[in-house]
Amino acid sequence: MSRHAGSAPTLATVAAEAGVSRQTVSNALNSPELLRPDTLVRVQEAIARLGYSPNRAARSLRTRSSHLVGLRVVPAVEDSANALMDRFVHSLVESTGVAGYHVLLFTGEEDDGGTDPYDALLRSAAVDAFVLTDTFRENPQAARLTRRGVPFVAFGRPWGDARARHPWVDVDGRAGVTLAVEHLVSRGHTRVAWVGWQKGSLIGEDRRSGWVDRMHECGLSTSRLSARGEDTLDFGARAARALLDVSPEDRPTAFLCASDTLAMGVVRAMDGLGLRPGRDLAVVGFDDSIAAQVCTPALTSVRQPLEEVAVEVVRCLGELLAHRPVASPGRVLVPTLSVRATS
Amino acid sequence: MSRHAGSAPTLATVAAEAGVSRQTVSNALNSPELLRPDTLVRVQEAIARLGYSPNRAARSLRTRSSHLVGLRVVPAVEDSANALMDRFVHSLVESTGVAGYHVLLFTGEEDDGGTDPYDALLRSAAVDAFVLTDTFRENPQAARLTRRGVPFVAFGRPWGDARARHPWVDVDGRAGVTLAVEHLVSRGHTRVAWVGWQKGSLIGEDRRSGWVDRMHECGLSTSRLSARGEDTLDFGARAARALLDVSPEDRPTAFLCASDTLAMGVVRAMDGLGLRPGRDLAVVGFDDSIAAQVCTPALTSVRQPLEEVAVEVVRCLGELLAHRPVASPGRVLVPTLSVRATS
DNA sequence: GGGGAGCATTGGAACGATCAACCCGTCCAG
DNA sequence: CTGGACGGGTTGATCGTTCCAATGCTCCCC
Numbered sequence: 149m150s151r152h153a154g155s156a157p158t159l160a161t162v163a164a165e166a167g168v169s170r171q172t173v174s175n176a177l178n179s180p181e182l183l184r185p186d187t188l189v190r191v192q193e194a195i196a197r198l199g200y201s202p203n204r205a206a207r208s209l210r211t212r213s214s215h216l217v218g219l220r221v222v223p224a225v226e227d228s229a230n231a232l233m234d235r236f237v238h239s240l241v242e243s244t245g246v247a248g249y250h251v252l253l254f255t256g257e258e259d260d261g262g263t264d265p266y267d268a269l270l271r272s273a274a275v276d277a278f279v280l281t282d283t284f285r286e287n288p289q290a291a292r293l294t295r296r297g298v299p300f301v302a303f304g305r306p307w308g309d310a311r312a313r314h315p316w317v318d319v320d321g322r323a324g325v326t327l328a329v330e331h332l333v334s335r336g337h338t339r340v341a342w343v344g345w346q347k348g349s350l351i352g353e354d355r356r357s358g359w360v361d362r363m364h365e366c367g368l369s370t371s372r373l374s375a376r377g378e379d380t381l382d383f384g385a386r387a388a389r390a391l392l393d394v395s396p397e398d399r400p401t402a403f404l405c406a407s408d409t410l411a412m413g414v415v416r417a418m419d420g421l422g423l424r425p426g427r428d429l430a431v432v433g434f435d436d437s438i439a440a441q442v443c444t445p446a447l448t449s450v451r452q453p454l455e456e457v458a459v460e461v462v463r464c465l466g467e468l469l470a471h472r473p474v475a476s477p478g479r480v481l482v483p484t485l486s487v488r489a490t491s
Numbered sequence: 492m493s494r495h496a497g498s499a500p501t502l503a504t505v506a507a508e509a510g511v512s513r514q515t516v517s518n519a520l521n522s523p524e525l526l527r528p529d530t531l532v533r534v535q536e537a538i539a540r541l542g543y544s545p546n547r548a549a550r551s552l553r554t555r556s557s558h559l560v561g562l563r564v565v566p567a568v569e570d571s572a573n574a575l576m577d578r579f580v581h582s583l584v585e586s587t588g589v590a591g592y593h594v595l596l597f598t599g600e601e602d603d604g605g606t607d608p609y610d611a612l613l614r615s616a617a618v619d620a621f622v623l624t625d626t627f628r629e630n631p632q633a634a635r636l637t638r639r640g641v642p643f644v645a646f647g648r649p650w651g652d653a654r655a656r657h658p659w660v661d662v663d664g665r666a667g668v669t670l671a672v673e674h675l676v677s678r679g680h681t682r683v684a685w686v687g688w689q690k691g692s693l694i695g696e697d698r699r700s701g702w703v704d705r706m707h708e709c710g711l712s713t714s715r716l717s718a719r720g721e722d723t724l725d726f727g728a729r730a731a732r733a734l735l736d737v738s739p740e741d742r743p744t745a746f747l748c749a750s751d752t753l754a755m756g757v758v759r760a761m762d763g764l765g766l767r768p769g770r771d772l773a774v775v776g777f778d779d780s781i782a783a784q785v786c787t788p789a790l791t792s793v794r795q796p797l798e799e800v801a802v803e804v805v806r807c808l809g810e811l812l813a814h815r816p817v818a819s820p821g822r823v824l825v826p827t828l829s830v831r832a833t834s
Numbered sequence: 835g836g837g838g839a840g841c842a843t844t845g846g847a848a849c850g851a852t853c854a855a856c857c858c859g860t861c862c863a864g
Numbered sequence: 865c866t867g868g869a870c871g872g873g874t875t876g877a878t879c880g881t882t883c884c885a886a887t888g889c890t891c892c893c894c
Contacts, residue, residue: 156614158850169874174852184872201615205557206850208548209879216595221581234577238564241596250617252559253584253594271499272544273880274593381785412785419787439782442724442755444762501880512844517882527842549880552849616850 157198166194177202216252217244217465218275222282232435239458240279247462270298276469279303279461290314301464303457305478307350315464316478317457321351324450324483325358325404328432331485332402333366337430341373341400343387343410355406373400384413392421402430408437411447430491445489452483500541509537520545559595560587560808561618565625575778582801583622590805613641619812622646622804633657644807646800648821650693658807659821660800664694667793667826668701668747671775674828675745676709680773684716684743686730686753698749716743727756735764745773751780754790773834788832795826
């Protein structure tokens, strides 16, 4: 089999070069323990000499697995500090890489008209599985994908559905907020306000419970110290103004927020009132976004261990694709607190 | 050919369902104009009924093209406001999507030891081409890939190499800075300082030239108003302190920075000196990062039209993969100015 | 009615990998 | 002495698609 110069080497090329059969070369790559050591060396030398790497399409056609993991990217929201994805995506790519997988990005809404991008990718065998990240907004994605038998691992607990059996990894928001409360209390704060998300938000309520419980455990009151609304800069600012618009002795001395976006809103409102974050009032955010790190004064924030999350997600993915039963459905990781100038 | 229930439909399945041959089904998808209208309808109905979509691995094996575009993600630098990638990646995924392509992410350094991740992906036919984004750091990637015959489109001019012939798309940094100068001058500023990157940085010098030239055109001096160093928060702060450490009448009244990171550094230094951005001194950044939008006071910044860049990159990619000669090697897009509180 | 021309459609052969069956010699237990 | 397992390897079949050459069919004109 002679091939013209520009063409990439194949199994057959390597086999001829090494003086063995195609399958032996294949074994050298996939089950080297089957070969006699000297044969293995000979094949490996031939591979190196020719600069051969197996054609992914052919391998994928035969084995029915693409070694690709799908990840849907959602439009970045302007004016929102939520740069979680950037960090997570990178960690994920890194983790999947060492596991021999790659990450495939796609977009598209899953309208009910049958043009579900998840389905399309899976049917065409373009990906082996998905990583779901939108669950932190509590959408019904997970349940739908489970119903369709789509293999996936979620970043985020199945909040709404207690009997969901799919694998997931999540960060303990409640514990993160608890850390923040302890930090603020240790700095002498007694009136710590909460600025969070709507009551309907289960994840928001989880984080908030860390505030409520730890405050009470410290013997501190939480009444008239809570505001809940949408996750925007604007709401954060409105909430802060409202919470500060009381008699001096009732004013909070610290703001604990469910997101950096809200915290940035609080800072903006304080600025309008001539108050200085970190000196007059403490502010703590959640997510440890880049904005939190570079703004002035730098924002204290709860940091999610996204790198660990990614590693754990990939581990689950491996189990899932090996058709091993996933031991425990989910795993919760603990965040840390990045203390900066605003507290 | 009978297949068990769980198995996905193939061309043959559809062909049997529609009462035609496999090739006819293939034509219905790839060259529908070859079919008689009624046959086409019959086949399309069968496809819809079975929920068939072509197996990408098989298609890719035959056509020798994966319809995937590789994009290397670089580790996100902490303490840097550079969230360009987030926006760009999303736009890219969107653009490639409508062109029938997907984006494949990978990491890894290209050490000279032959384990170049670009090479590996290309040799295994995993991707058809690459999108290069690191050229804005002026690395020699482009030249190397050109030498190896790797198809790619770069986001960023081939700064170092005037005779590079690969397709590229870039944003006119010089024009962006010119915009910023005009904005500041129109607000009455006469002493506008530049905080930028090292002299060796060609892209940094390009942006800086917008400042130098426009200032001179406005009859304003630039002497003793320039600082150049690394792209960090810390250097931005040091530069600002140095530039302000002069007699009052020589002090700059505005800072124009080569990046948001530097601008954030300037803001931090001003804060230390008791100066207020937007009131005492103006500050303008470059990139319009999320941090610029949410910090307080919000940072005026030059915004790159990343969405347009992505569209243009994908257009070039199309030409490249169709083996059409790329008309002009590169294209330059014009940025805009997002005016906010700091100016 | 015979013979192209032209079009819609077909069967067979790749594409490059893995899987399953099989090869023959050797070694071991029964 | 014999049946079987094991060694390291080969060969043909197979995955689902597209390319290629060839087929059948219709239509039209002489």
